[in-house]
Amino acid sequence: MDAIGKTDMNYSPESLQAFAQAVALGSFSAAARKLGKSQSTVSEAIARLEADLGLELFERGGRQPQLTDAGRSLLVRVEEILAASDRLQHAAARWSEGVESRVSLAMSDAYQSSRYETCLAELEARYPDLEFECLIAEHSDVIELVEQGRADLGLLAAQGRYPPQLGSAAVAERAEFGLFVAQGHPLAQKTDLALGDLAGWRLLRLNTVGDTLAIDDGLPSSGGRCWSAPSYLMLLEMACNGFGWAELPRWLVAGYAPGRLAELDVPGWPRSQAVDALWSRRRPLGPVASWLLERLLGRQAAFQGGF
Known part of the structure; x- marks a missing residue:
């Protein structure tokens, strides 16, 4: 395939998610269970990605697939693409019709900011009929609440890595x-x-x-x-x-x-500790949750003009 073909190529979100999950969980079968797919579907998705890239991402000779040097290098790029996809979904949700009736936020006591009180005041004024729930949780409990769909958003002391089905971004305050x-x-x-x-x-x-x-x-x-x-x-x-x-x-x-x-x-x-916001990539955020996320991240200008 020539250089132009490679440049114009689109990689399917399913292949990228399958690759990221397989790396995070250590096997194609575990990735399939997490994604609710068959192992053959996940294997085929990763094989298509390798064919599209013209590279082997895993060494399959051993008991469990191991990342090649190319796989390790490209994992960062895959995560960047998934993060960009998240941002696109959030932007689309802000402009789409329909507003969710309920939003749930799981947050750590590590997070304390005047921005939060301001966000709640704006939330009440902007969406007066919204049912809002705040859950206090820490570390893995925040992650599980967001993974399970019990919470739309999470705020917690920053961890080194998160499951690939979760998106994350650092809030301004520490x-x-x-x-x-x-x-x-x-x-x-x-x-x-x-x-x-x-x-x-x-x-x-x-x-x-x-x-x-x-x-x-x-x-x-x-x-x-x-x-x-x-x-x-x-x-x-x-x-x-x-x-x-x-x-x-x-x-x-x-x-x-x-x-x-x-x-x-x-x-x-x-000591100073970074704080992250979390959301699930498997359940796109609605307009209100997207608005709240962006406000918590300090991106007020993105909402001038409303939905």
Whole structure:
């Protein structure tokens, strides 16, 4: 095929999704189950993509297909195309007729922004008859709620990678986390602390219900002396009661426990954390959810003129 033919070629979304899912899940059969397709359909879709590209994306000699060097390199480009497709769907939804009656947002306590309050005020004024639901969740629980369709959008502390069926974008604001203990806790009286010095004291750690992500928060092990909870607000209450030390969003401490907790002075803390917005590529967002997503991302100008 000549260069012009390759330039004009269109790659089917099904082939790109099959490739991304196979990479993420490690096998064609797992990708087929996730996509609700037969394994032969997924294999054929990937084979068509390889034929269109003129490249082998997987080495199929072993028990499980392994990415070739070309496959590893082109995976980034495939993800970029899928992301561009998401943006096109969102733009089309904003201009299409029909507005959904209900929107659900799953959000982490890590996210706190004056933009959110402004968005809700605008949402109420723009769509007064809308049923809006806010779910508080963290890490993998946010991901599962969006994957299952329980939430249209999610906001969470940024993860390294997401399942390929989810789209993501960074919001403008970052979260600030610190290490906190009750004012009367022995650690509150110590100075010149290093992170390793906390290992001898009970850690209050976030542990989501879904627990599908291997979260490496860099906190020292407490030798099994660890209590956990699925929300930062519950960890805050544990810390206020003197049960141990915890990593907490600083805004949450300032808003819900002023004067009750001491922030530990440890090198490298407080730390700044990026926050991502999530949506499902398998269920295109409606006009209201698309509008809310863009506003949370700080893209107000895109909506001048309305729908």
